[in-house]
């Protein structure tokens with residue numbers, strides 16, 4: 001068993017929050033660069049170039065990629081060889097790391113307390129959405145995701161009839177994109193969860209929307225489906241920021257899980273062009 005101090009985890013969380021806030025991931029930059037070459041209209045090209053310029057300025061000047069600095073999601077994958085040292089409430093300390101980073105780096109704090117009546121800002125962008133998963137992979141893997149309100153609002157859950165097939169799902173996703181994508185700053189990353197349960201499938205969709213764009217589903221059937229949806233979405237002509245063009249989506253990623261035989265859960269999450277993530281494998285001393 002290897003011990004990792006809580007302070008090491010919270011210190012790493014702060015570093016990842018800063019990295020994610022200022023640095024658009026390399027795979028998203030490459031997808032945007034590729035999209036500029038595919039566009040023929042000057043308007044669409046210009047918008048994509050501005051997104052890339054914005055990412056360059058954010059990286060070089062350590063400025064937030066977007067005015068909406070996002071709701072923080074944190075996933076901790078804890079391997080069987082890891083023991084977390086020190087007493088203390090890990091969730092509370094991770095939330096303190098979020099509050100310290102958002103305050104110290106002048107990031108916009110967007111979380112309100114009571115969701116319906118008061119909607120008072122909690123002043124630290126907390127609570128973050130923290131998940132701890134015990135995995136069979138050795139080591140501790142910390143992942144940080146920042147999700148803006150626009151993309152958070154383009155999240156959908158369906159409990160389909162198990163007889164629904166691939167084409168029904170593709171048409172449903174296409175309708176969702178046509179009716180909603182302009183609300184989440186396209187080009188988007190379409191994350192789709194299929195299967196699991198009503199509470200698990202949104203997690204699958206979230207993980208799909210944050211998956212590296214250059215990684216396709218290892219199952220050929222789902223990989224083909226990712227490509228069909230990606231092509232169909234880009235044929236809509238909605239384009240960057242909804243102003244026309246060939247690039248409505250940068251990728252479509254699908255994650256799936258076994259489900260009850262009477263159900264077919266489906267969740268669709270649209271990540272905006274400012275999809276921010278960072279991760280780190282923390283090794284014991």
Ligand code: SF4
Nearest residue numbers: 066148150151185272
């Ligand atoms: S949807 Fe994304 S790019 Fe648009 S305002 Fe929100 S965080 Fe920023």
